[in-house]
Amino acid sequence: MASVVVLTGCTQSMAQAPGHGAMASPTAMTSGTKAAQLRAGLNNLFSEHVYLAGAATNAALGGREAEFKAAAGALDANSVAISKAIGSVYGEGAEKAFLPLWRRHIGFVVDYTVGVASNDKGKQDKAVGDLVNYTQDFGAFLSAANPNLPKSVVADLVKHHVVTLKDVIDAQASKDPGRAYTALRSAAGHMQMIADPLAEAIVKQFPDKFAG
Amino acid sequence: MSAREVIGAGSGLAVVVGALVASAAPIPAVDIQLFQFQPGAVEVKAGTTIAWTNRDDIEHTVTSGDPEHRTGRFDLRLPGRGTSMTISFSEPGVYHYFCDRHPSMRGEIRVNPSEP
Numbered sequence: 246m247a248s249v250v251v252l253t254g255c256t257q258s259m260a261q262a263p264g265h266g267a268m269a270s271p272t273a274m275t276s277g278t279k280a281a282q283l284r285a286g287l288n289n290l291f292s293e294h295v296y297l298a299g300a301a302t303n304a305a306l307g308g309r310e311a312e313f314k315a316a317a318g319a320l321d322a323n324s325v326a327i328s329k330a331i332g333s334v335y336g337e338g339a340e341k342a343f344l345p346l347w348r349r350h351i352g353f354v355v356d357y358t359v360g361v362a363s364n365d366k367g368k369q370d371k372a373v374g375d376l377v378n379y380t381q382d383f384g385a386f387l388s389a390a391n392p393n394l395p396k397s398v399v400a401d402l403v404k405h406h407v408v409t410l411k412d413v414i415d416a417q418a419s420k421d422p423g424r425a426y427t428a429l430r431s432a433a434g435h436m437q438m439i440a441d442p443l444a445e446a447i448v449k450q451f452p453d454k455f456a457g
Numbered sequence: 458m459s460a461r462e463v464i465g466a467g468s469g470l471a472v473v474v475g476a477l478v479a480s481a482a483p484i485p486a487v488d489i490q491l492f493q494f495q496p497g498a499v500e501v502k503a504g505t506t507i508a509w510t511n512r513d514d515i516e517h518t519v520t521s522g523d524p525e526h527r528t529g530r531f532d533l534r535l536p537g538r539g540t541s542m543t544i545s546f547s548e549p550g551v552y553h554y555f556c557d558r559h560p561s562m563r564g565e566i567r568v569n570p571s572e573p
Contacts, residue, residue, distance in 0.1 A: 335491070338491070338493050338495070339491050339493075341493075342491055342492040342493045342561070342562070343492075345559075345560075345561035346492060346559065346561070381515060382492075382515055382558075382559065384514075385492075385513050385514045385515035386491065386492055386513075388514055389490060389491045389492070389512065389513045389514065390491055396514050396515075
């Protein structure tokens with residue numbers, strides 16, 4: 246039942262932003278089906294993740310502590326929502342296992358941002374290395390959950406997420422708002438490359454639960 | 458019991474670890490799957506051997522203690538899917554463990570005294 250609540254909620258959010266180009270589905274799909282709701286819900290959550298991460302890193306780099314805390318809080322609420330979406334498909338145990346794994350990459354992004362802010366190249370390099378290693382963990386998690394998601398493919402997609410988010414942070418640090426917002430939009434749009442295959446793999450795995 | 462190796466005998470705990478081998482008695486099993494120890498808590502009698510099998514396509518460890526307080530009693534490395542290792546618990550007690558690569562993964566072995 247939790248899945249219906251979470252994913253329906255996300256679909257309603259999507260309905261409030263019909264002009265969001267990054268969410269355009271390449272295949273014809275009836276909007277009211279469970280499969281369509283799943284795809285829209287995951288796209289919404291992953292896109293939101295990037296925008297909130299960008300807001301948090303921008304506030305951090307600008308030294309705006311109160312704004313950073315608010316953005317980080319919203320980002321974590323998004324993390325919890327993503328983990329609940331995972332849990333709604335794979336169970337409470339998977340939800341509890343996913344959340345710290347997901348939060349871990351956010352911690353590495355924070356490390357990278359701190360490295361950029363302090364001009365500490367060593368810290369930046371370590372954070373990038375941690376993020377690259379993390380892509381293997383994330384790939385392993387999703388491939389264990391769903392045999393339709395090869396580990397290497399997921400890892401590559403997440404690696405691209407890391408790279409696009411790094412572009413955002415670097416642009417923010419260079420105080421180039423035009424480049425930063427272009428990069429942010431690109432990073433958010435890329436999340437469709439993760440959300441769509443994930444939704445399709447779940448539908449393939451549970452066709453009765455996510456008909457459509 | 459070939460391929461076995463004693464790796465520690467500290468604090469009254471005799472630990473034997475090795476690749477999973479055929480045994481006459483059923484061995485309590487813990488699967489490592491979807492970044493979880495399943496079951497998360499196991500209760501056995503002293504002298505029992507427990508097997509861990511990694512079902513994930515990533516290295517996990519079975520490391521004694523918790524990330525903030527490692528006890529150093531055992532530290533199994535299961536490098537990939539399908540790898541198995543065992544530990545024999547000879548002394549009663551509660552043994553907490555975690556995965557060193559993924560510290561949020563936690564498990565517990567409760568070892569009760571064996572019947573006289």
